[in-house]
Amino acid sequence: MAENAPLVEVQGLRKLFPVESGLFRQTHSFIHAVDGIDLKIQAGRTLGLVGESGCGKTTTGKLLVRLLDPTEGSIYVTDPELGQTVDLAGLKGRQLKAFRRRVQMIFQDPYESLNPRRTVFDTVAEPLVVQDVGTLSEREERVANLLQLVGLSPPSSFLFRFPHELSGGQRQRVAIARALVIEPVFVVCDEPTSMLDVSIRTGVMELMMDLADRFGVSYLYITHDLAVARYMCQEIAVMYLGKIVERAETEELLSNPLHPYTRALISAVPVPDPEYERTAIEIEGGIAAPIDPGEQCRFYDRCPLRTDRCGLEDAPPLVDRGGGHYVACF
DSSP: OOTTOOSEEEEEEEEEEESSOOSSOOOOOEEEEEEEEEEEEOTTOEEEEEOOTTSSHHHHHHHHTTSSOOSEEEEEEEETTTTEEEEGGGOOHHHHHHHTTTEEEEOSOTTTSSOTTSOHHHHHHHHHHHTTOSOHHHHHHHHHHHHHHTTOOSGGGTTTOOGGGSOHHHHHHHHHHHHHTTOOSEEEEESTTTTSOHHHHHHHHHHHHHHHHHHTOEEEEEESOHHHHHHHOSEEEEEETTEEEEEEEHHHHHHSOOSHHHHHHHHTSOOSOTTOOOOOOOOOSOOOOOBSOOSSOTTGGGOTTOOHHHHHSOOOOOEEOSTTOEEOOO
């Protein structure tokens, strides 16, 4: 792999869901959940994907690990061990199963993502069984070591517990162990701390950062919380109605937002200072349904800075405004 080559590169990724379908009905309308996005994630770095609920963040994450098949586009993932780049969007059958060792996902809800009938050992060891890695004794050793690393110690007291015997934080640590046991190079994290108590969120985030350094893992960290994104991510991409509208290094984006939607998101972040006064960015209406949207900017109807050009021309592409700060705005 070249020194500056991205570990993950997404080109023109789209996912359309039919609104109506049936045996004798032809589908005419589609939900544009993800609509032609481009992303790059460097090895050893974390990219935060932020935006309102319903903007397509989770769908993007599921596409990147092939839990959903893309309608169009490419997902290039480089395997550092083999030095080969593979288009994950085009893999099927055994090839897809084999490459799943390199990409994993941590889900949002630890109460729903763990099978209640499986013990902790069965849950964490399942990727090893599916990929036929190691003997039973080797799997037991690897699972025990990983439980120790994620803070479930002594492992012997957790191996044969069921999910209902664990707290929310412990369940999410099991989910993290399950994602990392197969030693992936890329992990999609879908708001992994949003369902946890505030008191334990920081501990889980610090754990994930430590494990990323230890295992050399890159994250796509999906969140609606800019404070979490600032803590976890070196770079942030802002998503609105299936489109990436801005992308930059974390501190650059937060200190110098260029897109009016990004400015509105930042203005909504509470500041723990009763004397601090800040001018709110007024945006109109609510988020529209992404059903057969027009070619113009998706933010046009809500944008306080819109001009006639915004309504007459196709949506602007992401353009580098300097220093790797990309924005899709006239």
